[in-house]
Amino acid sequence: MPNNVSCSNHLVDELGYHSQTSIASTTYDHTGIHKGLDSSPFLSPSPSLSPPPSPTVPSLSETPSRSPSLTPESEQQLREELQDQQKQPQQEQPFTLLTHPAIVYASDQLSDSNYTSRFHTVKVFDFDQTLFQSPLPNPALWDPSFIGILTSWNYCASGWWQNPATLELGPAAEASCWKDWWNEDIVAKVRESSADPGCLTVLLTGRNGPSFGLKLVEMSRRKKLDFDIIATKPTTVARLESKIPFKPTLKAPKPLEQYLKVGQEWLDMKMLDHFDVTVVQERMVYLEPQREIDLVFAMVEANNKQVDIEAAGGPYLVTGLGPLPRTRPELKDRHMWDPYEVYIPHPRLRIEVTKIVRYTGVMFSEAVQKILRDNLGSLDQLDSASQWIERPDGLRGQDLSKWVVPDDFHVTLCLGPAPEDYLTALGGLGSTVLIEVVSVGQHEGRIWALQIKEFETASGQDLQDLQIVAPNGQIYTSLDDLRAAYKSKISSPSTSSVSTSNKYMSVDLGHQGHIILKRDKTPHITMAYDRLNGTRAVDSGDIKEWEVLKTPAGELFQKRLVFVGTIAEKILLGMKSRKKSGQQLSAAAKGEVSVANIIKSLMGDKDISGRQLGEMIRNVKEEMERLSVENMTANEERIATIAQEVCDRVESRKASSSVASSRQSSPTPP
Template structure:
């Protein structure tokens, strides 16, 4: 722990504060304060762009956002908020959370209220706040800073916090409970904020990330030649207030150890091999989610989701069917018909998981079906009532992007999952509840699509293809490296599962479970790679269940 300074601590000269309203220097003004409103900036007050999932390999995104990689990492890089001259000239219209902004402006006019913004980037689009500070680590730093606010301005008796991250909201509830017990506050409230994602211009994002990679690789060389190690963040939180000395609030600067940095080089990385759909078929599927179905489709939500408001759920940009993760091996590609093969997919059931995700169960369609009511969705979005009609309407043109055409003479693909799982298409999911589209693989109870006099069997035309995104090539290890970094965070899987089960998880318990999971992974020869995320998740959930039974 750092040595206590003899000088009096004050928020006014805190090294991480980048903006301070002059009224906070007046004892007369601060004596009137009785309420503090605390706004997170990224994805709460402002739609700070996230790394675009259409551009980057998932495992690389994890490293990109880490404060130990790519310079200071995505969230500490002020360039991620440089959205171009058009956005700036419009005062970032469309990027602000307008609903919360109106509340923010109203609150900021009250003389008895202190308004604080928490952000990661040193270049902040500060509105009418009293304080704005840069946090190095997320919750621990917020927690520590708010403690100081309460001691600095004891007249504050009420606090409201706006944040978007479920895990942090739970921790704020715990912190607020302690503040109430200690009589530091009379009331405390946390408000969860859910807003849609936005991404920066793809060209601008590519240039930004390439610059981040260059900075990272330059740092690898500096450290290899005996130069100073990079310590990310704006400034350490000085532990100078006596009241906080024994609270054991974590300061990352006190626990920092040199990282095993490796050089990074980007290249195309296979995400999955599966059945890809054209824009026309995608539009048909999205119409199902939005309740704008073509007559005869008759697909309803699963019973558990009927009547629920899912308007803020995430709809995948690219609906598909995963047959195997990564690039398919030659024997498997031969089994499913090879890249470029056309495949007919029938929608047979709907399913959901814990009220957080909606998916369609699919199966391979029988091309010999005749005399039944069929709704065959062609790549161009046209609807056909028979395979004969579909074939006769297609010219056999094989041009265009993968999945954009149908050639009746092309070899046929198969709907076969390499892991023998249920093939599915994710329609929508509630990312605000910490779930992702791949969670549909865990659905075990499916409800058959209801058959009525007017409903038809729905068949989609797709193409066997492979999706590649930019990610890390085989890394060249730096002087500190011993083994490649793990691609899957076991700790994050356990924390997410604990949050879903509403079971608090402590550091020692987390460490013990991680060790057990790693031991079992070694026994099963399961490498910590993104391709094995489903197996690792299953092991983590089983270990968690055993640990807390």
């Protein structure tokens, strides 16, 4: 939202935020009736401000959805259309807020002073992962560093968030008005805001207007969401020059941090009585796997085609606009953010997708995964709910409904592919391993896990009170019953990765695997974590204190709980590392990549202490080791992506602290 909007004396800013993007709300005073979205056309931005011209379109009730998938052909067509538009003469229009290039829709009642003079509240709602549960790249398919590349603007073709296909959810979804994709709690808040004559209701998104404006207005109309303004990300033609060959983004402050800063400035200027921040974290939603794979490969193809165009001397492509270097001094004169800056050519790089072994560990069948996922608090399959183990004492009674539950429960044995001698000691890929849950633990109230150990089947062991969860989801009370059910075959374990759709279903007690950790680590299964506060699944390695198993009633867990798993590799799709051909390597080319310099560059002018920098360097190196990313120039891209993730976590934690401080320091409005 532009930060020079004229406000009444009493303006309350309520900001909502999600870890991906954000929702926001602010406050004025009006009475009147909102005019529906059907009655107002798409706004054309002001040519006097030099944005690209946007054609005025008819009422949305007469306009079908237009949101084509990104393909090499559509990229080329878009480029040609935009070049033609640039040649057309532009007419001078007076500057107003509503001619700002970020605004793609505004109610015509906003030109009525009687309508706007009564505003006392502005509520700004974010779209992605807040109002609408937009699909994300699926971490079960892609390597984390590649997800960073996919979601970076204008790197892999348009980038995930600027690709119209990410909102093409199929005919059934559109016919049902995207049922189950909306966050109905936020939908209710939007309708409450729209019904309040004192509220200006705004929809805000980081998606660009040329690609998504029509789609967003149509979706809002069909859901009967009555916004006064719909604002998008102005398509920026600038790329910040970097000192390293690749940087996912040289990010401005995180959205929540920006809102807090502006909100505090407005408080200081007496433009606000107070502002509030609402944090929203919803479950992650993904596309159908094959559809997502096809989409990403189309993005890669479009990117590589553009690489060839640029290599042949063709124009650089900026998603949504094409190459349009320009500046906007008239915005700066009005103390407004200038979304258009000097264009710095930054060639794209060819992307080659390859299989990446993320880790080697104990994997479980879908049936076992479902038992763990659906029954974190109780497990009817194990005799009765009272027989299931309870979460750690420090987390009992807490609402963990917004915590992230891993998509793939497993026991990590080593990062990347296991060396041959180590793999032999484990028993080989495909070998059956029995693991026993022995305790539970948590760390700082942010993550919890099950501690496990290898279940010994040798004679003389106490095999009483067993509950063995087999790959088919059945429960057996003895090894003999398990053997009889699976009719164990004596054979050598497979030497290749298990990759069929019917994963980890075989049981071969004649060739059992083993739990062997290369370092002094505790084998465990991460159960859930608080991602909103910057926690990741890998942080379960920080759990040091473990508690005995208890039932929900607080009694000691009497059964020996055993799961049957398989030694296997977790294989994801990612980007093959490569150097830039024909370009000078960075200053670190003669030696190792400087992690410190990358972090400093990503953090920009933010003040970080030596201690903070050291901690961030340590975190980056730990993640590099976990992902088997060597500190060498050829891996500089992946190192930069890892560093960006670490920087984001630091900023997220700072923002959360700022929110808490803001809530405590802001006076309660009368």
